[in-house]
Amino acid sequence: MIEPIPAAELDPAALRGRRVAVLGFGSQGCAQALNLRDSGIDVAVGLRTGSASRAACAELGLLVETPESLARARDVFVMLVPDEAQPALYEGVLAPALRPGAALLFAHGYSIHYRALRPRPDLDVLMVAPLGIGEQVRRQYTRGRGVPGLVAVHQDATGGARALALGYAAANGHARAAVFETTFQAETETDLFAEQAVLCGGLTELITAAFETLVVAGYPDELAYFCCLHEVKLIADLVHSRGIAGMRRSISSTAAFGDATRGPRVIGATSRAAMRELLAEIRDGRFAAELDAEMAAGAPTIEDARRRAEAHPLETVGARLRRHMPWLEEG
Ligand SMILES: NC(=O)c1ccc[n+]([C@@H]2O[C@H](COP(=O)([O-])OP(=O)(O)OC[C@H]3O[C@@H](n4cnc5c(N)ncnc54)[C@H](OP(=O)(O)O)[C@@H]3O)[C@@H](O)[C@H]2O)c1
Numbered sequence: 001m002i003e004p005i006p007a008a009e010l011d012p013a014a015l016r017g018r019r020v021a022v023l024g025f026g027s028q029g030c031a032q033a034l035n036l037r038d039s040g041i042d043v044a045v046g047l048r049t050g051s052a053s054r055a056a057c058a059e060l061g062l063l064v065e066t067p068e069s070l071a072r073a074r075d076v077f078v079m080l081v082p083d084e085a086q087p088a089l090y091e092g093v094l095a096p097a098l099r100p101g102a103a104l105l106f107a108h109g110y111s112i113h114y115r116a117l118r119p120r121p122d123l124d125v126l127m128v129a130p131l132g133i134g135e136q137v138r139r140q141y142t143r144g145r146g147v148p149g150l151v152a153v154h155q156d157a158t159g160g161a162r163a164l165a166l167g168y169a170a171a172n173g174h175a176r177a178a179v180f181e182t183t184f185q186a187e188t189e190t191d192l193f194a195e196q197a198v199l200c201g202g203l204t205e206l207i208t209a210a211f212e213t214l215v216v217a218g219y220p221d222e223l224a225y226f227c228c229l230h231e232v233k234l235i236a237d238l239v240h241s242r243g244i245a246g247m248r249r250s251i252s253s254t255a256a257f258g259d260a261t262r263g264p265r266v267i268g269a270t271s272r273a274a275m276r277e278l279l280a281e282i283r284d285g286r287f288a289a290e291l292d293a294e295m296a297a298g299a300p301t302i303e304d305a306r307r308r309a310e311a312h313p314l315e316t317v318g319a320r321l322r323r324h325m326p327w328l329e330e331g
Contacts, residue, residue: 002180005151007165010175012039014160014167018103019047021070023089024081025053027134030049032078032172033062035141041172046070046077071097076164078105083293085113095120100159105168106190109184112154115289125155126165128172129187141173147172150182192282197275204309206266207232211314221317229314230321 015036022033023046030053036043044058046067071094073075078088086106094104098275111117112125117126130137132147140146149172151165168216171177193203207229214224238247247257281287294301309315322328 002182004178006087007175010042010170010179012167012171014163015041015076015171018042018076018164019074019135020044020076021067021074022078022080023070024066024079025051025057026080026082028130028137029053029078029080029134030060031138031141032059032080032107032130033057034060034138037062038141039173041171044070044074050302061265067093069096070163075101076103076105076168078168079111079191080107083108083110085174087117090117090119098123103158103161103164105165106184109152109154109188110192113184113188114184114285116292119155121155121188123155124157124161125153127154127187128162128165128174129170129191130172130174131292137173140177143239144176146173146176147170148177149179150187152182152184152187154184178219187248189279189282190288193275193279196278196287198280203232208312208314215313221313222321225317225321228246229318 020041020043022029032132033045044065047054047064054064061230075091081089096293100122104130106118106127107129109127127151130147136147149169151169153161211224215221238250
């Protein structure tokens with residue numbers, strides 16, 4: 001069991017006097033740059049020349065420069081470009097220019113854990129990983145709340161890396177919820193596993209297989225779509241806010257009996273063995289090696305999966321039915 005870090009240790013003052021550069025202005029970059037600014041931190045955003053995000057960033061009143069000019073002038077570098085872009089940004093721009101004692105701060109441990117990026121030994125290397133997408137990180141902050149976060153230290157060259165991570169977690173709003181301490185290894189491996197087994201891989205295959213089962217058995221696409229995909233959110237919301245036990249107290253007896261007796265037949269011994277196999281591939285580096293090869297080849301598998309999803313009857317019927325529910329966009 002890990003306890004949340006005590007509130008008294010989560011003090012944004014550890015960041016005062018430090019000059020922060022947020023590199024990237026996507027989902028997390030936008031949210032975190034704004035949160036830091038509103039927490040009174042000296043922050044600038046680093047964007048490559050010609051970046052489409054430059055205008056949006058300036059419109060929000062944020063200082064924008066190139067990563068090259070920030071590398072010489074700032075001392076905390078928040079790596080909020082995509083994981084696969086981080087090694088080249090570090091090698092090409094940061095490594096030759098950073099001052100000794102500067103800090104590299106990550107929102108996910110992938111590049112460091114799989115050694116795609118090997119930082120100089122005179123740098124602090126830390127992680128503050130939000131447990132939420134960028135939009136929630138910002139929305140909760142503006143409401144005076146926050147999403148939980150994970151902190152970790154990979155390299156402590158100055159002796160101040162942990163305090164810096166805790167200060168950043170506070171400035172980004174995570175201290176208003178809960179902050180847990182972990183390692184780059186545990187954060188990366190659990191995050192990848194959950195994406196593959198549950199959140200992306202498991203869920204999409206489950207929905208698709210169930211939809212196809214109903215359609216092949218002769219039921220209309222529309223009914224199959226509503227019950228196998230649309231209603232996932234209703235149950236996900238209950239599980240999210242009340243846990244599985246709370247959800248089971250909120251559903252009908254018919255649903256509860258089907259859940260208790262049929263669920264373990266869908267996710268049985270074979271699925272559990274497959275999960276153990278996925279975890280082994282994540283832990284021994286086989287998944288990361290496969291991903292490297294995929295990206296080097298121009299992401300053909302990812303593109304093929306996107307094309308197949310777009311062409312699937314789930315998408316045709318879904319696009320048609322979602323037009324009747326414009327409120328879905330509101331979340
Ligand atoms: N997405 C999330 O909610 C989430 C949650 C937890 C952790 N994380 C972690 O947070 C980090 C950032 O993820 P993200 O999803 O926020 O990234 P993202 O939205 O994909 O980042 C886009 C930004 O990165 C810049 N960028 C893209 N490729 C670049 C390159 N080759 N060189 C320089 N800049 C480049 C883009 O610049 P242009 O404007 O020039 O295109 C854009 O500003 C990752 O480590 C991710 O694992 C993300």
